[in-house]
Amino acid sequence: MSYNTFGHMFRVTTWGESHGPALGATVDGCPPGIELSEAFIQVFLDRRRPGQSKMTTQRQEPDRVRILSGVFEGRTTGTPIQLMIENTDQRSKDYGEIARQFRPGHADITYHQKYGIRDYRGGGRSSARETAARVAAGGVAQAVLKALVPELTITGYMVQMGEKHLDRAKFDAGEILNNPFFLPDAGAVEEWTEYLSALRKAQNSVGAAVEVVATGCPAGLGAPIYAKMDSDLAAAMMTINAVKGVEIGEGMAAAALTGTENADEIVMGPNGPEFLSNHAGGILGGITTGQPIVVRFSVKPTSSILTPRRSINTAGEAVEVVTQGRHDPCVGIRAVPVAEAMMACVILDHLLMDRAQTGGQRGQIG
Numbered sequence: 001m002s003y004n005t006f007g008h009m010f011r012v013t014t015w016g017e018s019h020g021p022a023l024g025a026t027v028d029g030c031p032p033g034i035e036l037s038e039a040f041i042q043v044f045l046d047r048r049r050p051g052q053s054k055m056t057t058q059r060q061e062p063d064r065v066r067i068l069s070g071v072f073e074g075r076t077t078g079t080p081i082q083l084m085i086e087n088t089d090q091r092s093k094d095y096g097e098i099a100r101q102f103r104p105g106h107a108d109i110t111y112h113q114k115y116g117i118r119d120y121r122g123g124g125r126s127s128a129r130e131t132a133a134r135v136a137a138g139g140v141a142q143a144v145l146k147a148l149v150p151e152l153t154i155t156g157y158m159v160q161m162g163e164k165h166l167d168r169a170k171f172d173a174g175e176i177l178n179n180p181f182f183l184p185d186a187g188a189v190e191e192w193t194e195y196l197s198a199l200r201k202a203q204n205s206v207g208a209a210v211e212v213v214a215t216g217c218p219a220g221l222g223a224p225i226y227a228k229m230d231s232d233l234a235a236a237m238m239t240i241n242a243v244k245g246v247e248i249g250e251g252m253a254a255a256a257l258t259g260t261e262n263a264d265e266i267v268m269g270p271n272g273p274e275f276l277s278n279h280a281g282g283i284l285g286g287i288t289t290g291q292p293i294v295v296r297f298s299v300k301p302t303s304s305i306l307t308p309r310r311s312i313n314t315a316g317e318a319v320e321v322v323t324q325g326r327h328d329p330c331v332g333i334r335a336v337p338v339a340e341a342m343m344a345c346v347i348l349d350h351l352l353m354d355r356a357q358t359g360g361q362r363g364q365i366g
């Protein structure tokens, strides 16, 4: 069995392949009466769009989204929202050779072994082109969140690219959308550019780490025990192509901390409880605390590189694979808007679940 739907109440099904005529998402469970337009969703897609700088693939995909259903007179109707993006820059000839070969680091071999048939053009369904559909669905989620929780913000950015690390002392959120790396430090952009350009010239690629933070998320979201906010967020991020590790809050670094260092102490503030630190990443027992939700993940280096790598073909013969075509030298960059979209879908899904179960009733403190 395959699985192309995620979410409990705000359910997103993505469909389509990288080289088919179109791909998209069907969003079911969206509340009615929410203002929604193609232009609103397009802003998010434009951030993910390829060909915008030398730091990403030179494929030119306009990624224009069309809303085919579920919206009437500019508002959602509560019925399924069908989102469609046409594929306009497929170059099947770039992928001709790989019809019989398994590209190392790609899903060619596993799709072949599992299904016995695969759309080899650009990876077909396993291509990260599918993430455009998620970003479109994320745009719908963002529209609903804007209406229901206007104070909520979701911000993604790069914290590492190969040996380059974000200097957190220089963190400037205002710079994230001003450079091709989604980097919150304008001063480091030149260095990161030189580093990635040198790797690209050397026919190589590099991995990355991305952080996504949601601020203004209400306390009390999350459905213990098997739909905890953290387990759903981790699953959502792990479904993004090339993601190999996900952390919440301190994540793996928590292994090096002592209990006294890690405890997020609580005091009573003028407007209710306040935490003195946020090692937990805004989630306790799978339920949001009201603090920023902090998710971080690692992305592996782009597998499609011009340096020959050994592999086999469908006949089991040894081959050398050089992946031609246009590829991202660091896929972590374009993963940033995808991660924001996944976070928006998960948080909205939990908001709707919480509304359904508790009706927003909360235990009182003080």
Ligand SMILES: Cc1cc2nc3c(=O)[nH]c(=O)nc-3n(C[C@H](O)[C@H](O)[C@H](O)COP(=O)(O)O)c2cc1C
Residues within 6 Å of the ligand: 057, 105, 106, 107, 123, 126, 127, 128, 131, 240, 241, 242, 243, 300, 302, 303, 304, 305, 326, 327, 328, 331, 334, 335, 338
């Ligand atoms: C936004 C985005 C763009 C990507 N672009 C490329 C690319 O140009 N070339 C490539 O080899 N991999 C690219 N990838 C990664 C592959 O899609 C992914 O490694 C492959 O499908 C195998 O899946 P896995 O790495 O999750 O196991 C991209 C990933 C993301 C998130």
